Amino acid sequence: MTPFGARLAAAVDVHGPLCAGVDPHPALLEAWGLPDTVAGLERFALGATEALAPVVAALKPQSAFFERFGSAGVAVLERVLATAREAGALTVVDVKRGDIGSTAQGYAEAYLDPGSPLAADALTVSPYLGTGSLQPFFDTARAHGAGVFVLALTSNPEAPPFQQAVTAAGQTVAGSVLDHLRGLNAGEEGPLGSFGAVVGATIGRTEEDLDVGGPLLVPGLGAQGGTVADVRRIFGPASRLVLASSSREILRAGPDPAALAAAARAVAEDLAALRDVA
Numbered sequence: 001m002t003p004f005g006a007r008l009a010a011a012v013d014v015h016g017p018l019c020a021g022v023d024p025h026p027a028l029l030e031a032w033g034l035p036d037t038v039a040g041l042e043r044f045a046l047g048a049t050e051a052l053a054p055v056v057a058a059l060k061p062q063s064a065f066f067e068r069f070g071s072a073g074v075a076v077l078e079r080v081l082a083t084a085r086e087a088g089a090l091t092v093v094d095v096k097r098g099d100i101g102s103t104a105q106g107y108a109e110a111y112l113d114p115g116s117p118l119a120a121d122a123l124t125v126s127p128y129l130g131t132g133s134l135q136p137f138f139d140t141a142r143a144h145g146a147g148v149f150v151l152a153l154t155s156n157p158e159a160p161p162f163q164q165a166v167t168a169a170g171q172t173v174a175g176s177v178l179d180h181l182r183g184l185n186a187g188e189e190g191p192l193g194s195f196g197a198v199v200g201a202t203i204g205r206t207e208e209d210l211d212v213g214g215p216l217l218v219p220g221l222g223a224q225g226g227t228v229a230d231v232r233r234i235f236g237p238a239s240r241l242v243l244a245s246s247s248r249e250i251l252r253a254g255p256d257p258a259a260l261a262a263a264a265r266a267v268a269e270d271l272a273a274l275r276d277v278a
């Protein structure tokens with residue numbers, strides 16, 4: 001299997017650096033005229049996936065809004081992943097997992113082993129148990145040509161005191177995550193590694209070196225107030241690695257499939273200029 005980084009680079013060349021979020025919020029179900037039930041979830045999530053998969057580099061379903069409905073909701077997530085795959089879009093399942101190594105292996109198999117019903121091309125993970133605890137995710141991803149996105153500088157306002165705290169080694173927590181990813185990607189072939197960082201479009205500014213040699217998943221555009229100009233200012237030369245993620249801003253254009261696709265294309269066009277950075 002071609003590594004995730006190479007597959008993502010090819011998809012971004014075609015569609016631009018946009019990952020559309022599939023976040024079936026209760027408020028969005030209502031806005032689309034759908035009930036807050038499994039049937040409503042299914043129509044929303046599959047409708048969004050079918051409309052957006054052909055026009056974006058990647059889709060990122062937010063597991064939380066599927067888990068709200070228990071196993072029936074998770075079954076809808078499985079169908080979303082399969083539908084996106086059939087349409088040719090890469091999938092990043094947003095589950096922010098992380099645990100001791102042996103349990104992390106279980107999560108890695110659930111989301112990255114192509115034989116699993118929940119298999120995606122990549123997932124989001126949390127480094128709270130230490131970057132070393134994430135090794136099963138990195139190994140499983142390598143074995144299957146998949147990718148991993150590790151939270152580094154998240155978009156929420158509560159994050160800085162925690163993620164910018166200085167470790168015993170004298171670097172920030174976020175800096176140690178970014179360094180770890182740089183090391184992993186250094187051993188990868190091709191222009192883009194498969195191990196990415198999550199860095200919000202809302203963080204204002206950072207002194208960290210954001211060039212990890214792999215993709216930078218950048219949420220916070222649109223509904224959380226981040227703009228393309230913010231992304232360019234925050235990321236500078238690392239803007240070429242950005243895969244911006246937007247959920248509510250695009251999904252509000254639905255349920256009309258043509259309107260959804262047009263909204264995604266408009267965001268992707270705005271983002272295209274980021275790739276001109278040398």
Ligand SMILES: O=C(O)c1cc(=O)[nH]c(=O)n1[C@@H]1O[C@H](COP(=O)(O)O)[C@@H](O)[C@H]1O
Pocket residue numbers: 021023062094124153154155156198199200219220221222223224245246247248249
């Ligand atoms: O990992 C993420 O995608 C993520 C990290 C982060 O720092 N901030 C963040 O908003 N997200 C996710 O990105 C999506 C943002 O949705 P919108 O604000 O509607 O575009 C949600 O699914 C969040 O859970």
